[in-house]
Amino acid sequence: MHDIVPIDYEYLRLIWWLLLGVLLIGFAVMDGFDLGVGALLPFVAKTDEERRIVINVVGPVWEGNQVWLILGGGAVFAAFPLLYAVSFSGLYLAMMVILIALILRPVGFKYRSKIGDPGWRSKWDMVLCFAGIVPALILGVAVGNVLLGLPFEFDDTMRVFYRGNFFQLLTPFALLAGLVSLSMLVMHGAALLTWKTSGPIADRARTFGRFAALAAIVLFALAGVWVTYGIGGHVLTSVVDPNGPSNPLGKTASVVTGGWLANYTTYSWMILAPILGFVGTALAWVGFTARKPAITFITSAIGILGIIATAGVSLFPFLLPSSISPNAGLTIWDASSSKLTLWIMLLVTCFFMPIILAYTAWVYRVMRGKVTGDSMAKNPNAY
Incomplete structure (x- = not known):
């Protein structure tokens, strides 16, 4: 029977691995500054007007930015269904904590302005701060646990069994990864505030941004050193057919200390990821110091790209290793949807992604400029 898909299964799997990375990085860059701004709200704004300015920096755009998270979850569900099933089962409680925080954010935006009482508004400001800190921290903890491997296994009928609990996710290395995530998103939020505000708010944001960078x-x-010497990385010990059927139990793998560094020897170009992470973040610190807000924001985004890409390329080809059954770890070669499904999804993505990007660019062009007390007074829809 003639194959109607003109691209090899191997390349489709690689394309969707890259697209998944793009969506995750897009979420971290676009919604990441929303989380960072929320985390900084009580610290960079002292008066009610200042806090309204900070809220209105992200108020018009946060809903659109969250689309990246929805797209990422949808991509995992459709392109790598086994990854979706295992990760959402194992990280269920962590995901619920994130969802609760994300639900509280719009509630905080809407309810804060309903009553003028300072005590009422102060409580909702703390809710918005919580809704910024918790997702940034827990998402990093999740990535740390992916690098460590989750305690899951399959039986002979491919039923998955998760052997851990929520508190087992809070290991020292995972918490370190959470702090990496929190610090880089706080840096990114501070970069946006220095760009979109002025006066005392921008000055305080600049101070916090330098510290966060x-x-x-x-x-x-520190996480890099820990990955090198302190945790085991998974490596394939059998030949895997990149064009073969998706069967996680059709391979063998082992755990080796420093194993996550093997890709940097095999694929030397991957070293660009950690270089971008360090250089982008360092240039963001320079930008804060030199008072160059636009450059600071761009370099902060580059730093986030590099840090997240470092985790992705270090894991390759693994998507989700298993800490108790290395052979059951999920890779891009054995956890994907069918060839035809990946192809149809790719066509749909090629049609809709440019529309989303164009609309996002148009929205940010309309919303350009600094947020001030005067601009809020002229806008009846301001929070």
Whole structure:
């Protein structure tokens, strides 16, 4: 029977691995500054007007930015269904904590302005801060646990069994990964505030941004050392057919200390990921110091790209290793949907993604400029 898909299964799997990375990085860059701004709200804004300015920096765009998270979840569900099943089962409680925080954010935006009482508004400001810190931290903890491997296994009928619990996710390395995530998103939020505000808010954001950028560099380096010498990385010990059927039990794998560094020897170009992570974050620190807000924001985004890409390329070809059954770890070669499904999804993505990007660019062009007390007074829809 003639194959109607003109691209090899191997390349389709690689394309969707790259697209998944793009969507995750897009979420971290676009919605990441929303989380960072929320985390900084009580610290960079002291008066009610200042806090309204900070809220209105992200108020018009946060809903659109969350689309990246929805797209990422949809891509995992459709392109790598086994990854979706195992990760959402194992990280169920962690995902619920994130969802609760994300639900509280719009509630905080809407309810804060309903009553003028300072106590009422202060409580909702703390809710918005919570809704910024918790997802940033827990998402990093999740990535840390992916690098460690989750305790799952399959039986002979391909039923998955998860052997862990929520508190087992809070290991020292995973918490370190969470702090890397929190510091880089706080840096990114501060970069946006220095760009979109002025006066005392921008000055305070600049101070916090410098500290967060420095913390991100140090913590990222510490995580790299820990990955090299402190945790085991998974490596394939059998030949896997990139064009073969999706069967996680059709391979063998082992755990080797420093194994996540093997890709940097096999694929030397991957070293660009950690370089971008360090250089982008360092240049963001320079941008804060030199008071160059646009450059700071761009370099902060580059730093986030590099840090997240480092985790992705270090894991390749693994998507989700198993800490108790290395042979059951999911890779891009054995956890994907069918060839035809990946092809149809690719066509749909090629049609809709440019529309989403064009609309997003148009929205940010309309919303350009600094947020001030005067601009809020002229806008009846301001929070």
